[in-house]
Amino acid sequence: MSDQNPVFIPGPTNIPDRLRRAMMIQTRDHRAPDFVETLRPVLEQSKKVFGTKDGQIITFPASGTGGWEAAVSNTLSPGDKVLIARYGMFSHRWIDLCQRHGLDVQIIECDWGTGAPAAEFEKVLKADTTHAIKSVMVTHNETATGVLSDIGAVCRAMNAAGHPALLMVDAVSSLASVPFKMDDWGVDICVSGSQKGFMLTTGMAILAVSPKALAAMETAKLPRTFFDFRDMMKANASGGFPYTPPLQLIFGLKESLDMLFEEGLENVYARHHRLAEGVRRAVAAWGLKLVAKSPDLRSRLPCLWRVLRRWPRPDEGQSLPHWPSGDADRGHGSVGPCHHRNGHGRSRLSDYTGQRRCRGAGLFPQVAG
């Protein structure tokens, strides 16, 4: 990473040189018979990161939001009821996306800084004796608040309620950075993207889909064309794509998986944990306050905390070095400009010298070191 100006935004992350090189390939014929040898192992190997043996990996040339749209439109029908808790900008956007698809969205409003309310979910699902709720949707890592929710607890709540709804999880900013156990937890669709834990450029939505979600697809009536799982799976089976594939990203993903497995997934998770804990201890030493309301909710990426003065808006001029791309980022949505977001994706300890700029700008207290 030495040749780069590291960013500390929660994503897109820094792209290691090895991955930039892997993506710098000449066009190949994606309809050639040997393309199957490129695509199939990438899909197969990705399963390890999702923690699934039974799930099907499906990718689209899209950002994570496209992955959400694919999850919703392939498994649900107009008017279907879904259950979502709003506790940050990304859970809010799931709600918006579902409403725009004509779904009947039951919302549990939570304080920003809290996570998925498993006990509340259980209560609502138990009361839904006719099983009108077809899906529960949860944002794993709420990038807007720095809160990591307990997906296992949500699954246990659904089991305790004996409810058959699908569980869809947004792991756009958590997958490949914190453990994800799709099969063990009982997740039906996990949505992720190329630009965070996989350390690639933006442009590939990466989903894992359970057999139960694939069964729901057979009767789902929401319209879909570009994001139709059936077209993608049929084409992938013979090594193809229903349209032009993002070839460079497929090669990048192959290399990214190699990198993750060489370091070891557990070591990758431990590195993020170590960096986040270091940042959190610095925040505590400065006497500043994290947005996450309790220690068990603290995300490993990003950390968010209240700063001493608000971040300037872009129209207020260049009062921070490197604004607006920045070394780090301000808060999102209702935890807006008075908060600082610090991402650790693909960071190393030596990258942290960049944080001095924020101290110089008066956002953090001036402390030695």
Ligand SMILES: Cc1ncc(COP(=O)(O)O)c(C=O)c1O
């Ligand atoms: C948790 C989470 N979900 C969804 C998204 C949206 O993904 P994308 O911007 O790739 O569409 C993001 C983006 O930052 C995110 O952090």
